[in-house]
Amino acid sequence: MSPQATTSQTVGPFFRIGLDRLNCADLAPADVPGERIVLDGRVLDGDGVPVPDAVIEIWQANSVGKYDHPEDRQDKPTHTGFKGYGRVATDDEGRFCFRTIKPGPVPGPRGSTQAPHLVVSVFMRGLLKRLVTRMYFPGDAEQAHDPILTRVVPERRATLVAKEGSANKGSLRWDIILQGPQETVFFDF
Amino acid sequence: MGERIIVAGRVLDEDARPVRRTLVELWQANAAGRYLHPLDQHDAPLDPNFTGLGSALTDDEGRYRFVTIKPGCYPWRNHHNAWRPAHIHFSLFGPALATRLVTQMYFPGDPLLASDPIFNCTADADARQRLIAHFDWDSTIPETALGYQFDIILRGREQTPLEHRD
Numbered sequence: 001m002s003p004q005a006t007t008s009q010t011v012g013p014f015f016r017i018g019l020d021r022l023n024c025a026d027l028a029p030a031d032v033p034g035e036r037i038v039l040d041g042r043v044l045d046g047d048g049v050p051v052p053d054a055v056i057e058i059w060q061a062n063s064v065g066k067y068d069h070p071e072d073r074q075d076k077p078t079h080t081g082f083k084g085y086g087r088v089a090t091d092d093e094g095r096f097c098f099r100t101i102k103p104g105p106v107p108g109p110r111g112s113t114q115a116p117h118l119v120v121s122v123f124m125r126g127l128l129k130r131l132v133t134r135m136y137f138p139g140d141a142e143q144a145h146d147p148i149l150t151r152v153v154p155e156r157r158a159t160l161v162a163k164e165g166s167a168n169k170g171s172l173r174w175d176i177i178l179q180g181p182q183e184t185v186f187f188d189f
Numbered sequence: 190m191g192e193r194i195i196v197a198g199r200v201l202d203e204d205a206r207p208v209r210r211t212l213v214e215l216w217q218a219n220a221a222g223r224y225l226h227p228l229d230q231h232d233a234p235l236d237p238n239f240t241g242l243g244s245a246l247t248d249d250e251g252r253y254r255f256v257t258i259k260p261g262c263y264p265w266r267n268h269h270n271a272w273r274p275a276h277i278h279f280s281l282f283g284p285a286l287a288t289r290l291v292t293q294m295y296f297p298g299d300p301l302l303a304s305d306p307i308f309n310c311t312a313d314a315d316a317r318q319r320l321i322a323h324f325d326w327d328s329t330i331p332e333t334a335l336g337y338q339f340d341i342i343l344r345g346r347e348q349t350p351l352e353h354r355d
Binding site (some may be wrong): 002003004005006007008009010011012013014016017018019021022025057059069071073119123130132150189 | 203204206209212214215216218224225226227229231240241242243244278284285286287288289290291292293307308310311313315316317319320340342343344345
């Protein structure tokens, strides 16, 4: 019999002890090519109350749509210094912030192309298992054919698309809403 | 300060292949059941020599090994007389998004396990048993430390999240 996967357990309230060491809010030092993005968001519960002790992790491709991973066999360059992975804890107001570059489109299942996006995991006290979602960028035409986004009912897709922020160019806003009518779409897997 | 232990094991995939060079992060309370965290106000002493965190990469056989102390049990006020069984938090990456795992390791014979809502959140009884380390003579070092074995199985790579959603 093949081994059975170890099950998930909650990250608990004291994760900072173990996880802070790998915190990374700035994925792209100045010499990394790509369109600069500052993503500001909050984690809110169903009543709009900020969650002050969640961990947010993001994974993304570089600006030409290449993952720095041995299984990404596309003939495209990796970018030295670009991390592709970020982790932060939310602050007392539930806020998180990442500085990165906009990823390029990446290949999807069965020859499709996925619109530029971040893959996002949310860990928090009381959650047995992390939540997994995606953040897409405002105004990308590729979203109409994105193999994942098009499987989300149209009226809920907006929960996965960031909005232009009011600050400088490249400023984005995207909140993660855990419950309620505006709940962010989370993926099962 | 505390009961010195060795926590070691292998990180494997669901085909029992070792997961090589993957990061294992862990954190835990000290021997008195107190975390080095400002929000932990349990009336138990902090240990100036114990941070409660560790990290390591698995080797080519997927093995990891930590030397630590056995964490204490602690009250957490979730319900009347609520005490967490001794446990160590683990965080692992593996090779893919689907293999990312955060879990907790428990100790064999802990009388608090049966009434711990967090341990029992894992609904399947067999899966719960797999969260409990085994006491292990082979890794126990005479006059020094008790050994516990905790193997971690990460989900298979083929279960990509990109093709499954609600």
